[in-house]
Amino acid sequence: MTSKQTLVVAIAVAALTIAFLPGLAVAMEHVVGDDKGWALDFNYTAWAEANQFVIGDTLVFEYGIAGHDVVEVGGPDFLACNQPENAVVWSSGEDRVALHKAGPRWFFCSTDQHCERGMKLKITVLETAPPAPQPKPPLVAPPPSSPAGKLGACLGEAAAVVTALAVAMLVL
Numbered sequence: 001m002t003s004k005q006t007l008v009v010a011i012a013v014a015a016l017t018i019a020f021l022p023g024l025a026v027a028m029e030h031v032v033g034d035d036k037g038w039a040l041d042f043n044y045t046a047w048a049e050a051n052q053f054v055i056g057d058t059l060v061f062e063y064g065i066a067g068h069d070v071v072e073v074g075g076p077d078f079l080a081c082n083q084p085e086n087a088v089v090w091s092s093g094e095d096r097v098a099l100h101k102a103g104p105r106w107f108f109c110s111t112d113q114h115c116e117r118g119m120k121l122k123i124t125v126l127e128t129a130p131p132a133p134q135p136k137p138p139l140v141a142p143p144p145s146s147p148a149g150k151l152g153a154c155l156g157e158a159a160a161v162v163t164a165l166a167v168a169m170l171v172l
């Protein structure tokens with residue numbers, strides 16, 4: 001292969017990668033509570049609903065160790081804010097919890113009444129990332145041929161790739 005051909009192939013691969021990037025799964029780190037961290041007076045239920053957790057992701061609990069910790073329990077203990085003898089406890093102030101299996105996981109802070117006051121987090125770990133949600137339909141009803149929208153999106157991606165290739169050919 002000449003170097004020009006190699007370059008064209010490289011650009012084509014790059015264009016295809018970008019076109020299909022949304023479908024690729026990337027392991028994510030979720031800082032619990034985002035900027036607020038692991039603290040009182042934060043709605044961790046809403047935070048959990050706003051995030052997606054997939055096998056391979058990591059939860060990061062950030063907090064001052066003087067005031068808090070992280071305890072992992074089962075569902076009933078979570079509801080009751082009860083810490084059983086065998087509960088796993090993290091207390092480093094920057095605890096990294098690997099999400100290595102699908103299903104629910106429950107955490108709370110064992111300090112004083114912090115759990116009762118809402119410092120508790122339930123998440124559900126998914127096997128794989130669900131497909132990206134389709135864009136919401138416009139308020140004005142489109143014609144009843146629903147496949148057209150998806151086809152349009154595919155054509156859009158294909159057009160982007162073709163354009164990228166055309167640009168590459170012109171440049172060379």
Ligand SMILES: [Cu+2]
Pocket residue numbers: 039040067068069109110111114119
């Ligand atoms: Cu606490």
